[in-house]
Amino acid sequence: MKTRVFALIGDPVEQSLSPAMQNAAFGALGLNCVYIALRVPSAGLTDAVAGVRALGISGLNVTTPNKIKIIDLLDELDESANSVGAVNTVKNDRGKLVGFNTDGDGCIRALRGRVGSLRGKDVVLLGAGGAARAIAFSAVKAGAGLTIANRTASRARAVAEAIEQRLGSTVKLIGLNRAELARALRKADILINTTTVGMRPRIDETIVTSSMMHRKLLVNDIVYDPLQTRLLREAKRAGAEVLDGLGMLVQQGALSFEIWTGKRAPIRVMAAAAKRELKGRCP
Ligand code: ATR
Numbered sequence: 001m002k003t004r005v006f007a008l009i010g011d012p013v014e015q016s017l018s019p020a021m022q023n024a025a026f027g028a029l030g031l032n033c034v035y036i037a038l039r040v041p042s043a044g045l046t047d048a049v050a051g052v053r054a055l056g057i058s059g060l061n062v063t064t065p066n067k068i069k070i071i072d073l074l075d076e077l078d079e080s081a082n083s084v085g086a087v088n089t090v091k092n093d094r095g096k097l098v099g100f101n102t103d104g105d106g107c108i109r110a111l112r113g114r115v116g117s118l119r120g121k122d123v124v125l126l127g128a129g130g131a132a133r134a135i136a137f138s139a140v141k142a143g144a145g146l147t148i149a150n151r152t153a154s155r156a157r158a159v160a161e162a163i164e165q166r167l168g169s170t171v172k173l174i175g176l177n178r179a180e181l182a183r184a185l186r187k188a189d190i191l192i193n194t195t196t197v198g199m200r201p202r203i204d205e206t207i208v209t210s211s212m213m214h215r216k217l218l219v220n221d222i223v224y225d226p227l228q229t230r231l232l233r234e235a236k237r238a239g240a241e242v243l244d245g246l247g248m249l250v251q252q253g254a255l256s257f258e259i260w261t262g263k264r265a266p267i268r269v270m271a272a273a274a275k276r277e278l279k280g281r282c283p
Contacts, residue, residue, distance in 0.1 A: 003032050003047070004034075004059075005034055005055070005057050005058060006058055006060070006061075007057055007109070008038065008060070008061040008062075008063060009048055009061070009063070010039075010064050010066055011040060011042070011066075012039065012041075015281075017273075018035065019278040020273045020276070021249075021250065024100050024273035025253075025265055025269055029263060042066065045073065052090075058091075060243075061089055061090075062087050062089070063138065063158055070087050070131050073097060076096060076099070077098070077099045078098060078099065080100050080104070081099040082139050083137050084103075084104065084133055085133070086130055087104055087150070088220055088252065089101065089255070100255075100259055103134035103135065103248070104137050104139070105251075105255055106248050106249075106252025107192070107220070107247075107251070108142050109219070109254075109255070110250070111220060111243065113191060116273060117143070118139060118190075119143030119144070120143060120144075120189070123139050123189065123190045124149060124181075124192070125139070126193045126197075127150055127193065128155040130265070132148070132150075132195075133207055133222070136171065137162075140171070144190075145172075146281075148171055149176055149184065150159060150175075152171075152197075156173050159224075161259050176233070179213065183210075185217065188206075190217070190219075190220065191218070191219045191220065192222065193208075193222065193223065194221070194222050197282070199225060206230040207231070213235055215237035215239040215240060216240075217238070217240040218243060219240050219243070220242045220243040220247065221243075222249075224246055224278070228244065233271065246278075251267075
């Protein structure tokens with residue numbers, strides 16, 4: 001039987017948890033599939049995608065710096081990738097390369113595991129980069145009320161305008177100053193950090209502190225290096241519920257797996273593999 005090959009393309013890819021996670025999932029379902037990480041800098045992307053076609057590679061995950069540039073090299077975009085304007089998953093559908101974006105829905109699936117439906121929930125999103133844009137679209141589609149807080153106002157405005165144009169929903173915009181954030185958080189149900197603040201090596205930094213949180217708030221940091229960020233420590237101090245970055249990481253990978261195989265992803269197996277891999281790195 002032919003082995004189906006899947007790959008992550010980006011630069012860097014050495015630190016990715018996806019090979020461990022996807023290969024564990026393939027193994028658990030007894031699928032004859034392998035997943036490898038391939039370093040593809042921006043300059044090599046066109047050749048790499050031609051290679052995917054020539055070699056009959058069955059699917060891709062796409063990461064920095066290729067998520068936007070790859071769009072022009074694909075045959076079709078799913079709605080998820082089209083609205084966000086970035087691709088993190090490609091399916092080779094008998095020679096037709098179709099782009100998807102599972103980042104936003106991955107985050108929402110992880111949140112749903114904790115709070116159920118997001119309809120009517122008040123979400124404050126820190127950041128307005130690529131991950132934030134994907135999550136913002138999925139959150140609004142899921143029926144949440146969204147406030148975006150970003151350092152650079154123009155980037156937040158661009159995300160809000162895209163959402164208004166495509167989904168017809170209004171997004172609130174605020175700055176990162178403590179007073180404005182504290183006010184927005186007082187009535188919020190969910191806080192999501194998509195900024196790089198708190199990521200190794202700047203592990204002692206946080207935008208929001210415990211005094212700005214309340215006990216009914218769910219605080220989700222999509223940073224997973226480290227898993228216990230300063231933001232999540234602040235949330236615990238405030239008695240709030242926490243969801244670490246493994247949640248979204250596993251769910252976005254699970255959605256990719258389901259797009260490629262048409263089978264339900266073994267979430268627990270994938271989470272355990274990612275955790276094992278992370279532990280092996282930072283004892
Ligand atoms: P990604 O695509 O992974 O989401 P990105 O596009 O580089 O990453 O976005 C990083 C986010 O972190 C941005 O929202 C950035 O804010 P700006 O738009 O103002 O650049 C935010 N960010 C990074 N460092 C920050 C800092 N020290 N304080 C506040 N926000 C920061």
